[in-house]
Amino acid sequence: MQTPWDHRYAQRTQRMASSAIRELLKYTEKPDIISFAGGLPAPDVFPVEEFRIACDKVLREQGAQALQYSTTEGFRPLREMIVRHTLRYGIEITPENVMITASSQQALDLLGKVLINPGDNILVESPTYLGALQAWNLYGAEYISVPMDENGMDTDALEDALRAGPKFIYVLPNFQNPSGVTLSLERRFKLIEQADRYGVPIIEDDPYGQLRYEGEHLPSVVVLDSQSRDDCQHVYRGNVIYLSTFSKILAPGLRLGWVIAPPEVIRKLVVAKQAADLHTSTFTQMIAYEVSHGGFIDRHVPVIREVYGHRRNVMLAAMDRYFPPEVDWTHPQGGLFLWGILPDYMDAAEVLEAAVDEEKVAFVPGEAFHPAGDGKNTMRINFSNASPEKIEEGIYRLGRLIGKMVKESHTVKGNGSKAKAGSQVNQI
């Protein structure tokens, strides 16, 4: 249909690419496909009954409030709950440091709106979270990317990147989406130290922090930043804006996340959020509070860890068995994803096409996660959503396909030298 809108789109829409991930979700809808493409939690772990009881209680006791408009900052008891939760992890904040958002994705969008001028450089890991790139592209962001290895962002490469004068650093220290790797404690300190030296603040995105299946919990960057600088150990310094979400520990269908930031930044975000959606659903906020406030999340997270940890183990074991030696992959200590690295002469998008056609398996090619457009031979593989049986079967099929494609490359192209993945996630 031709309409008068056709030639009226804003210039920024030229930087809009429909998310590769979202486009691929159509594959996940077909029941005969084993999908490792989405980042979906397992529905098995949703506390449906707790939600049912909470809805009933909230609507019986506070129905008029739950269905009415409310404040942009978010439901006060929920913000106070976040304050208590944050204190347990090591820093003192107040409700004036907290805003509830419609998921972390909204926090990224609002931060972009409030902070990014066209042409501003943002320092990111490569690969990094695609949703951040999508949100910030529309505000005209450019990127300085720092490579990663199995210990996260390569902080030796950080200083050069900081000299280029980024507006802020964006980092996902725990079980990063997409790579699954975790920033080591040593590097967390180094990141803070260097950021401080160059006066560049940090946005820390931590959707998966609680979903650790092995190893010791590492303090968040925001916590280390507050502790490492002040005599008064536990005060929030304001250098790090911290994002998290209820999507992985409760349910993504609520669309609830939160931002921790200095009060002045929160005030700016509140005005931006007024213009964006006035406020987040009162009802979902009250339900989340009702389900959570009595300590339910502390009881529930171990259940999630158990289920996802098992799936991760099944996937890693299956990859050991079925993937050809030319392929490498990360060993995430938590989260939802691992990262596959094909020989550098292979294209993960071609592998996906064949995987869906011939083997009925889906994953996400890694290129879109790289702001500089490299990483054609990488793939993001989700282990939280499919059952262990499907994981075993899907990895078997994917291994069979990749093995066949590797062999064909050897035969056809003669470039069969073992392009074994090194330690750098994005260099292979």
Added chain:
Amino acid sequence: MQTPWDHRYAQRTQRMASSAIRELLKYTEKPDIISFAGGLPAPDVFPVEEFRIACDKVLREQGAQALQYSTTEGFRPLREMIVRHTLRYGIEITPENVMITASSQQALDLLGKVLINPGDNILVESPTYLGALQAWNLYGAEYISVPMDENGMDTDALEDALRAGPKFIYVLPNFQNPSGVTLSLERRFKLIEQADRYGVPIIEDDPYGQLRYEGEHLPSVVVLDSQSRDDCQHVYRGNVIYLSTFSKILAPGLRLGWVIAPPEVIRKLVVAKQAADLHTSTFTQMIAYEVSHGGFIDRHVPVIREVYGHRRNVMLAAMDRYFPPEVDWTHPQGGLFLWGILPDYMDAAEVLEAAVDEEKVAFVPGEAFHPAGDGKNTMRINFSNASPEKIEEGIYRLGRLIGKMVKESHTVKGNGSKAKAGSQVNQI
């Protein structure tokens, strides 16, 4: 707290003013204030019990789906319901014409993101909806404003405005927020004819269309546009993007609205929404569908009309009784607001300050609704939220205060000539 964020805000934040309305909501929270400031529905008419039953059913039968991620376009059965609803009002569309948004405010924000380049002119009524100005200011919009009278936008002034080359026309034809006035049928035709002649498309914002308390329903601009042009009467032409919401007919606490637009515009909006919040809460969408799909809204809207119509009558009668003759006001046939026009030597912001201090009554000064910054002597008064008794009492107190202030002006300034409001809403 000084932080490294302080000097890092984007330039667009200079056009951020915290909403006068939102700031004033703090007055509404004090129990001793009679507030006509917000645009809040009456909680009395929320169908709390229907929601309770719907939550129970959805969580028992489709709990895993309701709590999971879902598509950006919105819950398909809800979009199909909008298609059927739209057909009843006279035009055929398909689900590809519909996106669910987190309230109409989000639709305004996403439309701004997709359409507005810095410096673009948008043709708006004056006064117009503040939320649109707030959303679009952040994308660098400028405004060409067309005055209103009791029949809505003055279409005689439209041609000059169109010659200035606006990107689109933004119009709220039914019981406009803030003025309460309705665009006459004759002017709707004239608007369409002129927009068509100049090739300028229209965004029609219609949150209150169903809340009519007297007079005949007038077809939406989007409906008239489709009917007046084609032989095939009922086909959506795509010139008009139409916005509406569940906030006024069901409950605002859900944050659910919808956009009707050409499929290509919807695709752009979907990509923008992916970056903004991925998708609207699956749970609230399924609950709204469950409550609505069996015809509940048709049974519920008459209840709302009854309650709000009565409150409007009480307010109009009280204003007749208690307001001094120097003040004029609109007589809305529906919606939530009426518009008070003080003598032009008065400042509604000063009246508000005195009203809160001396009389414990609140309303919203009208200046912020005027893109050109005029309208200092106007005020938006909500009649949906307070009980009839509070309306009577509040208008009595407000009339007493304004009467006193008018008298003082006569005495002090000697400019007591009766500055009676004329027919133009924004010229007084």
